[in-house]
Amino acid sequence: MSRTAQREAPAAPASGVLLDGLVVASHRRHFAVRLDDGESLECVLKGRSMTLACGDRVRIARMAGGGSIEEVAPRSTLFYRSDAFKEKLIAANVTQVVGVVAPDLSVDEELVTRWIVAAEVHDCRFVLAANKSDKPDFDALLARLAPYAALGYTVVPLSAKRDVSPILPWLAGQRSVLIGQSGMGKSTILNAVTPSAGAKTAEISEALATGRHTTTHSTLYPLPDVLGGGWVVDSPGMKAFGLAHVAPDALEHAFPELRPLIGHCRFRDCRHDREPGCAVQAAVERGAVAPHRVALLHALIADSKAARVRGR
Numbered sequence: 001m002s003r004t005a006q007r008e009a010p011a012a013p014a015s016g017v018l019l020d021g022l023v024v025a026s027h028r029r030h031f032a033v034r035l036d037d038g039e040s041l042e043c044v045l046k047g048r049s050m051t052l053a054c055g056d057r058v059r060i061a062r063m064a065g066g067g068s069i070e071e072v073a074p075r076s077t078l079f080y081r082s083d084a085f086k087e088k089l090i091a092a093n094v095t096q097v098v099g100v101v102a103p104d105l106s107v108d109e110e111l112v113t114r115w116i117v118a119a120e121v122h123d124c125r126f127v128l129a130a131n132k133s134d135k136p137d138f139d140a141l142l143a144r145l146a147p148y149a150a151l152g153y154t155v156v157p158l159s160a161k162r163d164v165s166p167i168l169p170w171l172a173g174q175r176s177v178l179i180g181q182s183g184m185g186k187s188t189i190l191n192a193v194t195p196s197a198g199a200k201t202a203e204i205s206e207a208l209a210t211g212r213h214t215t216t217h218s219t220l221y222p223l224p225d226v227l228g229g230g231w232v233v234d235s236p237g238m239k240a241f242g243l244a245h246v247a248p249d250a251l252e253h254a255f256p257e258l259r260p261l262i263g264h265c266r267f268r269d270c271r272h273d274r275e276p277g278c279a280v281q282a283a284v285e286r287g288a289v290a291p292h293r294v295a296l297l298h299a300l301i302a303d304s305k306a307a308r309v310r311g312r
């Protein structure tokens, strides 16, 4: 990604001292920053060309009533989604993506795969949190998630309302981002993990009926010390997850079942479509790879190429 190292020449701040901190909430061009000494500061972004997300390490110049963000440290990852027109930053420097699903909605296989692809291209661990295990139709949800477990992704059944403990070992020591559709219980998980969070949650009927998301912008919460540090970012519910920013060639590497096959097709530039000697199609024919996964790969490649043609 081209966005991993952004720095702007710092203008001399009044005090001459820059303070180190972590972006914990972002709303348009206003940011809440937690300084390393624990103080919280409302900050504005200095450079117009800079972009910031929760999880960014920044340097601040103190101003009356808050701070001005002067520098952004190079990032290990920048997790974002995109569509044809814009990019939506979700979190920076994450090590893990936690997709949250629940029995209220049928599993959107394409959406889940898109989260996984986003995690894979950033070398982030991906975990599926199957929430609301107290609901009667939970077993049907688990059955729908079995193919992801077969691909090697951990599926963690839990009830954020009754017992959040199954997810704790997965969050411990990681810098995670919770993603998922509205009403699946991301904020409820967060409140149960870090009781001081106080993130707003809402009745699902309310969220689905009004189409309004309870969480309106991403917020970062440090994990309690007993979990060995790290943090979790709670993000607003999302129905779509555009991947147009991922280069076409990177996409096939994000499908773990295809990785051992890459390089084994007869043609080096094989598109795994109808070319003779295609190792991917051969694997589909012998039932080792699900055809809908290959179809989705083709759809993602087409989107990514179309976005590039449009000049992105």
Ligand SMILES: Nc1nc2c(ncn2[C@@H]2O[C@H](COP(=O)(O)OP(=O)(O)OP(=O)(O)O)[C@@H](O)[C@H]2O)c(=O)[nH]1
Residues within 6 Å of the ligand: 131, 132, 133, 134, 135, 158, 159, 160, 161, 162, 180, 181, 182, 183, 184, 185, 186, 187, 188, 189, 200, 201, 202, 203, 204, 207, 212, 213, 214, 215, 216, 235, 236, 237, 238
């Ligand atoms: N039965 C049951 N309900 C739950 C559980 N976890 C969360 N809920 C409920 O699901 C509803 C939505 O929860 P939220 O935490 O607000 O969902 P969210 O994913 O943060 O939603 P957005 O912020 O809109 O993206 C609330 O009414 C929660 O009380 C659970 O484990 N079991």
Ligand SMILES: [Mg+2]
Residues within 6 Å of the ligand: 186, 187, 188, 200, 201, 214, 215, 234, 235, 236, 237
């Ligand atoms: Mg929420």
Ligand SMILES: [Zn+2]
Residues within 6 Å of the ligand: 265, 266, 270, 271, 272, 273, 275, 277, 278, 279, 280, 281
């Ligand atoms: Zn091929």
